[in-house]
Amino acid sequence: MFCSLIIFVKNPIEGQVKTRVAATVGHSKAVEVYVELLEHTKNTIAELLQMADSRRFKVNVYYGDFINKNDLWNDLNVQKYLQTGANLGERMKNAFANEFAAGAASVVIVGSDCLALNSLHLKTAFMALDNAEVVIGPALDGGYYLLGMNQLRASLFENKPWSQPTLLTETKAELDDQKTSYQLLETLSDIDTWDDYVQATKAKMSV
Numbered sequence: 184m185f186c187s188l189i190i191f192v193k194n195p196i197e198g199q200v201k202t203r204v205a206a207t208v209g210h211s212k213a214v215e216v217y218v219e220l221l222e223h224t225k226n227t228i229a230e231l232l233q234m235a236d237s238r239r240f241k242v243n244v245y246y247g248d249f250i251n252k253n254d255l256w257n258d259l260n261v262q263k264y265l266q267t268g269a270n271l272g273e274r275m276k277n278a279f280a281n282e283f284a285a286g287a288a289s290v291v292i293v294g295s296d297c298l299a300l301n302s303l304h305l306k307t308a309f310m311a312l313d314n315a316e317v318v319i320g321p322a323l324d325g326g327y328y329l330l331g332m333n334q335l336r337a338s339l340f341e342n343k344p345w346s347q348p349t350l351l352t353e354t355k356a357e358l359d360d361q362k363t364s365y366q367l368l369e370t371l372s373d374i375d376t377w378d379d380y381v382q383a384t385k386a387k388m389s390v
Contacts, residue, residue: 184286184287184288185238185239185240185241185286185287185288186239186240186241186287186288186289186290186291186309187240187241187243187282187285187287187289187290187291188228188231188240188241188242188243188290188291188292188293188305189243189245189278189279189282189290189291189292189293190224190228190242190243190244190245190292190293190294190295191245191247191266191274191275191278191292191293191294191295192221192224192244192245192246192247192294192295193217193246193247193248193295194246194247194248194249194251195214195217195218195221196214196248197210197211197213197214198210199248200213200214200217201213201214201216201217201374203375203376203377204216204217204374204375204376204377204380206376206377207376207377207378208377216374216380217295219298220295220296220297220298220374221255221295222255223298223300224293224295224297224300225255225256225258225259227300227301227302227305228242228259228302228305229258229259230301230302231302231305231306232259233302234302234306235306235309241262241282241285241287242259242260242261242262243261243262243263243264243278243282244256244261244262244263244264245264245265245266245274245278246263246264246265246266247266249265250263250264250265251263264278264281266278270345271345271346272340272341272342272343272345273340275292275330275340276335276337276340276341278292279292279332279335279340280335280337283334283335288333289309289312289331289332289333290331290332291305291308291309291312291318291329291330291331292329292330292331293305293320293328293329294328294373296328296373296374296375297322297328297371297372297373297374298374298380298383298384298386298387299371299372299383299386299387300328300329300371304320304329304368304369304371305329307368308320308329308331308368309331311331311366311368312331312332312333314364314366315364315365315366316332316333316334316336316363316364316365317330317331317332317333317336317339317358317363317364317365317366318330318331318332318365318366318367318368319331319351319354319355319365319366319367319368320367320368320369320370320371321351321367321368321370321371322351322370322371322372322373323370323371323372323373324348324372324373324375325347325348325349325350325351325352326345326346326347326348326350326351326373327350327351327354328371328373329368336363338357338361339354339357339358
């Protein structure tokens with residue numbers, strides 16, 4: 184049995200990524216920020232594979248627009264897929280379903296928007312699934328930067344307020360109603376605005 188790590192990414196196309204960052208510093212700089220986030224996410228996963236038995240992990244990059252056959256992810260042994268679905272919930276659900284159908288014992292998904300994410304967060308998430316049915320990495324904006332589970336729980340992706348500050352609260356309420364055990368990781372900040380990026384960069388430099 185293996186553990187599956189899903190990374191949801193966007194193709195770094197000017198005008199289509201980090202539009203809230205671009206509102207302050209322009210689309211060209213927003214692409215630079217997003218590429219930095221992609222590189223940080225890739226390096227974080229590389230560190231995880233060095234910390235753990237890499238044979239236990241399948242790493243999967245799911246692209247938002249098209250599969251890029253020659254990009255920074257080629258530095259790692261990853262499988263590449265295209266996201267499918269009408270909204271974020273459907274795309275995440277379909278990705279989880281794909282990994283469980285392939286035989287994964289546990290599946291964790293992360294985005295590519297968090298400069299504070301490190302390999303220990305990922306390792307802790309998979310370890311948490313030894314005892315809990317679901318693991319969540321809360322984000323400061325009321326959403327989450329990570330979600331993991333031991334079996335597909337389709338309802339967690341349905342009728343949810345994506346990109347809204349009540350997402351985490353509603354997700355936890357549903358898990359409580361279903362009496363599903365879950366563990367929360369450290370709360371981190373996603374990079375949505377230029378100010379988020381500035382603050383995250385300062386925090387990273389001070390560590």
